Amino acid sequence: MINNKQKQKIIVIVGTTASGKTTLAVDLALNFNGEVVSADSRQVYKYMDVGTGKDLDEYIIRKQKIENRKQISKIPYHCIGVVHPNTEFNLKKWKKQAEKDISEIQGRGRVPIVAGGTGLYSQALVDNYDLSQGKPDKKQRARLEKMSTEKLFEKLLKLDENVAIKLNESDRNNKRRLIRCLETRDQGLGIRDQEQKYEALVLGITWPKEVLQKRILKRINDRLENENMLGEVESLHMDHKVSWKRLMSFGLEYKYLSLYLQGEISYNDMVFDLARATYKFSQRQMTWLRRWERQGREIHWVKNKTEARRIARQFLK
Numbered sequence: 001m002i003n004n005k006q007k008q009k010i011i012v013i014v015g016t017t018a019s020g021k022t023t024l025a026v027d028l029a030l031n032f033n034g035e036v037v038s039a040d041s042r043q044v045y046k047y048m049d050v051g052t053g054k055d056l057d058e059y060i061i062r063k064q065k066i067e068n069r070k071q072i073s074k075i076p077y078h079c080i081g082v083v084h085p086n087t088e089f090n091l092k093k094w095k096k097q098a099e100k101d102i103s104e105i106q107g108r109g110r111v112p113i114v115a116g117g118t119g120l121y122s123q124a125l126v127d128n129y130d131l132s133q134g135k136p137d138k139k140q141r142a143r144l145e146k147m148s149t150e151k152l153f154e155k156l157l158k159l160d161e162n163v164a165i166k167l168n169e170s171d172r173n174n175k176r177r178l179i180r181c182l183e184t185r186d187q188g189l190g191i192r193d194q195e196q197k198y199e200a201l202v203l204g205i206t207w208p209k210e211v212l213q214k215r216i217l218k219r220i221n222d223r224l225e226n227e228n229m230l231g232e233v234e235s236l237h238m239d240h241k242v243s244w245k246r247l248m249s250f251g252l253e254y255k256y257l258s259l260y261l262q263g264e265i266s267y268n269d270m271v272f273d274l275a276r277a278t279y280k281f282s283q284r285q286m287t288w289l290r291r292w293e294r295q296g297r298e299i300h301w302v303k304n305k306t307e308a309r310r311i312a313r314q315f316l317k
Contacts, residue, residue, distance in 0.1 A: 007199040008106050011312055012039070013115035014122050014289055014299065015205040016282040018215040022055045024205060025115035026075050027305050028312055030061060032113075035076040035105045037098050039116030039125070042250055044094060045085045047240050050229040051253035053219075054080055078105075085242045085250075092131040095124050099197070111316065119288035120171075126200045126297070144179045152178040165291070169284050170251075201315040203308055204289060204299040216278050220271060223253075233257040252278055 011028060013021050025036045036059070038044070042052040049056060059075045078101040083089050098121075102112040114122060124131070144152065153172050157164040159182065171177045207215060223229040233254060236242045244262060248255045253274065260270040293299055302308040 007197065008102075008112075009316060010102060010112045010114060010198045010200050011315070012122050012126060012200050012202045013113065013205070014039075014119060014202060015117070016207070016212060016285045017053070017117050017278060018212065018219050018282070019205045019207060021115045021117065021205060022053070022058050024203070024302075024305060024308055025113050026058050026061075028308060029075045029111070029113050031309055032111050032312060032316060033109075034111035034113040035078065035101075035108075037101050037105075037112055037114045038077065038079040039094075039098070039114050039118055039121040040079075041089075041091075041094070041118045041121060043080050043116065044082050044089050045087075045250075046081045046083065047236055048085060048232070048250070048254075049081075050223050050227045050232045051250075051257070056080075076105075085236060085240065086246060091120060091124055091129075094121055095129070095131060098125055102198075117285060119285060119292065122202075123288075123292055123297070126196065126198065126202065128194045128196045128198075130194050140183065141179060144182060145175075149173055149175050149178060152182065156181055169287075201312065202297060202299045203311065204301045205308075206286065206301070212282060213275075213279055216282070217271075217275050220253075220275055220278070224271070229253060230257055230261070234261060237261075252281060 011032075011034070013025050013028075015021050022036075028034055029036055038054075040052065042048060043054050045052070048054075056077075059077055061073045061075065062071070079094065079098055082097065098114070102114075105112045114125060116122065123129075147155070149172070152175065153164065153167075156167075156178060164181075167177070167181070206212070233247065236247060236254075237244060237258075244258050247258045256265070256270045256274040256277070259265045260267060265273065289299060300311050302311065
């Protein structure tokens with residue numbers, strides 16, 4: 001067993017979409033000699049910068065001019081833009097890459113700061129999920145494929161309630177995800193906690209409902225009007241050969257912009273439907289984080305950068 005004192009420290013930032021996780025991560029990295037590791041299931045893909053909210057400009061720090069020379073530095077980031085959108089990338093691959101990056105960051109004497117909106121990724125890293133997987137049983141998979149998502153979830157709930165309740169709403173309605181969970185459960189493998197590898201400080205940020213809705217809508221309009229998000233989706237399809245079906249599987253921005261570009265919905269409907277779906281997504285994110293708290297994880301909900309710095313400074317002593 002690993003003693004707590006021997007564990008390496010990491011800072012993890014969680015929260016809803018449009019809450020400012022990247023901004024806070026960069027601020028803490030600047031103040032505590034850190035590097036940022038993205039915990040976002042879509043930011044791992046290349047060419048998907050605007051829609052996934054990579055906010056790469058935020059990692060560039062422009063300091064005051066010294067002797068007429070502009071001082072520019074860049075906060076290093078990881079797990080961002082590492083694979084082509086047509087490549088399958090899952091939790092297991094992300095966790096392996098994130099742990100490698102964290103080890104290298106710590107080897108440089110710097111602080112790993114993990115930040116992102118995919119609660120499953122952050123929890124899998126902090127709680128050290130065992131993601132071992134055996135070879136799928138083709139006959140069993142054929143049987144499971146014939147079942148509805150509702151029946152699959154009920155079966156998983158009976159087989160392993162702990163795994164079932166950890167799935168978010170999206171995963172509960174994802175047939176492939178449910179089938180894989182059932183396969184790994186039957187093999188006695190899959191998602192389960194192990195001895196934790198890191199001593200983690202988890203910081204959370206969110207906003208009141210009305211404020212968050214305004215932030216979400218503003219971000220959507222900014223990306224459409226100032227960051228050419230439509231052009232990004234068009235380029236993914238035309239230049240990088242990502243099918244409409246694949247783009248829509250990424251959900252939210254890529255789903256609704258793809259529908260608009262195919263002429264299936266109007267521009268106004270695209271913005272309205274995307275804003276509504278994004279807010280519902282933020283609610284699911286909070287549901288996941290509240291459940292993680294009920295499972296025993298302490299999340300320090302911070303109101304501003306000053307409060308976050310104070311807690312981080314105390315943690316890193």
